[in-house]
Amino acid sequence: MRESARETYANLSPVKPVVEVVDLHKSFGALEVLKGVSFDVQEGDVLSVIGASGSGKSTLLRCLNHLEQPTSGEIYIAGEPMGFRISKGRRRADSQANISRMRMEIGMVFQQFNLWPHMTVLGNVMEAPERVRGLSAAEAREVAIFFLDKVGLLDKRDEYPARLSGGQQQRVAIARALAMRPKVMLFDEATSSLDPELTGEVLDVMRALADDGMTMMVVTHEMGFAREVSDRVIFLHNGLIEEEGPPAELFERPRSERLRQFLSKILH
Amino acid sequence: MGILSRTITNNFDKLLAGLAVTLEVSVIAFVVAVSLGLTLCFVRMYVKPLRWPAILAIEFGRNTPIYVQLMWVNYVWPDLFGWPTSVFTAGWTALAVQSSGYLAETFRAGIEGVRRGQWEAAYSLGMSPALTMRRIVLRQVAVTMSPSIMNQFLVVVKSSTLVSVIAVPDLMYQALRLTSIWFEPIEILSVTAFLYIAVVFVLSNMIKRYTDRLRLRYT
Amino acid sequence: MSLENLRLALDVSVFWEYRRLLLAGLAVNFYVFALAAVLAIALGFPACLLRLHRWRPLQWLGTGYAEFFRNTPEYVFLIWVHFVLPLLISALIATKVNFPPLLSAVLALGFSYSGYFTETFRAGILAVPRGHLEAGRALGMPRRLILWRITLPQAARQMLPEAMNQLVSLFKATSIISLITVPDIMYQVVQITSTEMKPLPLYSSAAFVYFLVIFAMSTLVRWVTEGWRTRGWA
Numbered sequence: 001m002r003e004s005a006r007e008t009y010a011n012l013s014p015v016k017p018v019v020e021v022v023d024l025h026k027s028f029g030a031l032e033v034l035k036g037v038s039f040d041v042q043e044g045d046v047l048s049v050i051g052a053s054g055s056g057k058s059t060l061l062r063c064l065n066h067l068e069q070p071t072s073g074e075i076y077i078a079g080e081p082m083g084f085r086i087s088k089g090r091r092r093a094d095s096q097a098n099i100s101r102m103r104m105e106i107g108m109v110f111q112q113f114n115l116w117p118h119m120t121v122l123g124n125v126m127e128a129p130e131r132v133r134g135l136s137a138a139e140a141r142e143v144a145i146f147f148l149d150k151v152g153l154l155d156k157r158d159e160y161p162a163r164l165s166g167g168q169q170q171r172v173a174i175a176r177a178l179a180m181r182p183k184v185m186l187f188d189e190a191t192s193s194l195d196p197e198l199t200g201e202v203l204d205v206m207r208a209l210a211d212d213g214m215t216m217m218v219v220t221h222e223m224g225f226a227r228e229v230s231d232r233v234i235f236l237h238n239g240l241i242e243e244e245g246p247p248a249e250l251f252e253r254p255r256s257e258r259l260r261q262f263l264s265k266i267l268h
Numbered sequence: 269m270g271i272l273s274r275t276i277t278n279n280f281d282k283l284l285a286g287l288a289v290t291l292e293v294s295v296i297a298f299v300v301a302v303s304l305g306l307t308l309c310f311v312r313m314y315v316k317p318l319r320w321p322a323i324l325a326i327e328f329g330r331n332t333p334i335y336v337q338l339m340w341v342n343y344v345w346p347d348l349f350g351w352p353t354s355v356f357t358a359g360w361t362a363l364a365v366q367s368s369g370y371l372a373e374t375f376r377a378g379i380e381g382v383r384r385g386q387w388e389a390a391y392s393l394g395m396s397p398a399l400t401m402r403r404i405v406l407r408q409v410a411v412t413m414s415p416s417i418m419n420q421f422l423v424v425v426k427s428s429t430l431v432s433v434i435a436v437p438d439l440m441y442q443a444l445r446l447t448s449i450w451f452e453p454i455e456i457l458s459v460t461a462f463l464y465i466a467v468v469f470v471l472s473n474m475i476k477r478y479t480d481r482l483r484l485r486y487t
Numbered sequence: 488m489s490l491e492n493l494r495l496a497l498d499v500s501v502f503w504e505y506r507r508l509l510l511a512g513l514a515v516n517f518y519v520f521a522l523a524a525v526l527a528i529a530l531g532f533p534a535c536l537l538r539l540h541r542w543r544p545l546q547w548l549g550t551g552y553a554e555f556f557r558n559t560p561e562y563v564f565l566i567w568v569h570f571v572l573p574l575l576i577s578a579l580i581a582t583k584v585n586f587p588p589l590l591s592a593v594l595a596l597g598f599s600y601s602g603y604f605t606e607t608f609r610a611g612i613l614a615v616p617r618g619h620l621e622a623g624r625a626l627g628m629p630r631r632l633i634l635w636r637i638t639l640p641q642a643a644r645q646m647l648p649e650a651m652n653q654l655v656s657l658f659k660a661t662s663i664i665s666l667i668t669v670p671d672i673m674y675q676v677v678q679i680t681s682t683e684m685k686p687l688p689l690y691s692s693a694a695f696v697y698f699l700v701i702f703a704m705s706t707l708v709r710w711v712t713e714g715w716r717t718r719g720w721a
Contacts, residue, residue, distance in 0.1 A: 065391075065392055067388055067391065096396065097396070100391070100394045101394065102394075103391065103392055103394040104394035107393075108389075110385055110388065110389060112383075114385035114388065115389075116386060116389070116404055118486050127393075128394060128395060131399060131403065132394045132395055160485060162487050176389075176393070180393055327698075327702060328698060330705075331697075331702040331705060332694055332698050333659040333660070333661075333663075333697060334662075335663050335665075335673065336690075336693060336694050336697050337694070339673070339690050339693075340690045340693075340694045343686040343687075344686060344690050344691055348493060426560035426561070427560070429561075429563050430562055440566075444566070453570045453574065454574055454575065457563075457566060457570060457571050458567070460563065461559065461567050464558075464560055464563050465558050468558040468560070469558045472558060
């Protein structure tokens with residue numbers, strides 16, 4: 001389609017977006033989950049993605065750090081193609097080494113936390129800075145302590161994840177992702193697995209992160225958070241962007257019928 | 269000691285020497301089995317062209333009795349491969365062949381049992397598949413599968429009694445030899461049985477306490 | 488690695504020549520296996536009930552029984568049963584007693600594996616969800632009825648896969664009975680080897696035969712239990 005979509009974007013804005021998605025398609029076998037999604041995220045933006053289950057929100061996020069391989073379309077992280085290279089006019093799959101390197105700049109927080117149970121909290125946060133970025137153990141520990149303190153869990157650093165509550169585990173997961181100092185943070189329904197009284201502490205951390213200027217993409221069902229913290233909201237329906245815009249517009253004056261139905265179901 | 273005969277008290281050192289050989293052959297066999305089992309597991313899971321040979325090796329180890337393997341390794345291998353050259357080596361080799369099949373499957377079950385999210389979290393932080401396997405997955409497998417793995421050591425110790433048949437001077441060999449010399453089977457064999465039971469029981473308890481501690485810490 | 492020796496090792500003609508004797512030996516393995524299995528299950532079940540009894544001393548008895556036989560190497564126990572037990576009984580009843588090898592084999596393997604079965608049965612019974620038993624009690628069912636109609640039928644399904652694995656294990660264990668001169672397949676192989684001096688093909692064939700039989704058994708077990716699991720039975 002448009003080989004020079006990037007050039008189009010570059011002409012429009014002099015500052016390169018942190019995330020660029022161009023006509024993204026993803027099928028699982030015969031089922032097409034993403035049917036042509038395009039958008040970009042500028043530095044410091046907080047972009048929320050809302051939509052019904054099965055609309056493709058998680059899949060979209062997981063394509064960004066190549067946990068899912070797109071069927072077609074292009075993804076650029078800080079201007080660099082994700083998961084593919086163009087050489088001699090042909091597109092081929094990128095090397096594992098390159099993909100791993102680019103993933104260092106993308107932080108992801110999962111719905112199931114996915115903390116490693118055989119390491120302490122501190123160990124979890126230190127692991128990637130030490131083994132992937134190549135920091136010394138002392139440096140990695142410093143970074144880990146800094147971010148554990150930021151999420152308010154420094155006192156739990158020598159505990160094993162099994163001893164922590166869901167909210168605490170998720171905050172550790174956020175610290176673990178932050179410790180790599182990524183350019184963008186992806187949140188895949190970060191509070192959906194938590195008991196209601198524990199979601200607050202995680203949302204507070206996310207809010208503080210946004211206030212600090214972190215570029216974030218948040219897939220969420222927490223409409224309050226989406227409305228208050230996002231710069232832009234995308235409503236995904238059946239694998240396509242049905243509507244997008246500033247939260248005030250989307251939530252108060254939804255234009256599409258489907259979005260109206262969705263909001264009435266969620267917000268009654 | 270009134271219940272133990274002269275024969276036993278005079279020859280107890282020989283029995284203990286036999287016990288030392290038993291433990292020696294068992295430990296060597298187990299260490300080799302773990303390495304071999306891990307290798308077979310990886311080859312089976314990740315080296316496509318060698319998948320069926322690996323499966324064959326694993327299934328052979330699991331589906332043939334230790335005594336049969338012992339005979340085969342001791343009498344056939346030297347003519348086929350020129351090795352093993354001593355009965356002691358044949359002993360631990362056969363025991364290792366036995367256990368490596370079982371351990372390969374144990375490792376595989378463990379690796380497949382690690383939730384996808386654990387891998388994905390590592391990948392999302394930029395860890396390579398090899399690094400993830402080493403630091404994240406295998407460590408968890410070691411914890412979750414530790415009862416099975418350590419239990420296999422007990423199996424090796426119990427199976428090691430058969431190496432006496434190919435004249436490896438283990439505890440059983442010493443006991444049978446003493447019996448044929450001194451003709452006091454009741455005392456000698458009962459003491460031997462008791463020694464074996466005691467060793468296995470003590471090891472089994474140690475293993476249980478260790479694996480319980482692991483489980484407690486991480487879950 | 489000698490190619491000549493490899494050819495010798497794979498020389499099935501020796502095996503074919505002696506197939507009657509060897510297969511007769513295998514039949515003996517099956518025979519001992521069947522008897523020992525019956526004994527092991529018959530002993531393991533009451534031992535399991537002891538282990539799960541409310542009265543502590545009986546519990547210890549059951550546990551002691553299981554632990555004793557699980558921690559004893561089969562070969563050691565086999566030798567002991569064949570050589571020591573007859574002497575003890577002789578001393579007791581003041582008559583010379585000798586065990587025929589077959590009897591020793593069945594007794595030794597039967598008692599040995601009853602220890603494993605105790606654990607297998609126990610695991611099966613404990614796997615029955617507590618809620619089912621409590622529902623029975625809430626309905627006023629007497630304990631014996633709960634045991635028979637609720638616990639055991641479900642426990643049976645839970646324990647069958649593991650029990651079948653134990654039986655395959657027991658069959659593997661019958662390979663050692665040749666060591667007390669029971670005429671099983673390994674005994675025949677050793678005999679023939681001593682006269683024919685052809686260890687390579689015979690030992691290889693024995694290994695292969697065992698492999699085929701046991702592989703078939705364990706594949707069958709796997710296939711059956713997979714079927715149960717997918718249908719939600721076990």
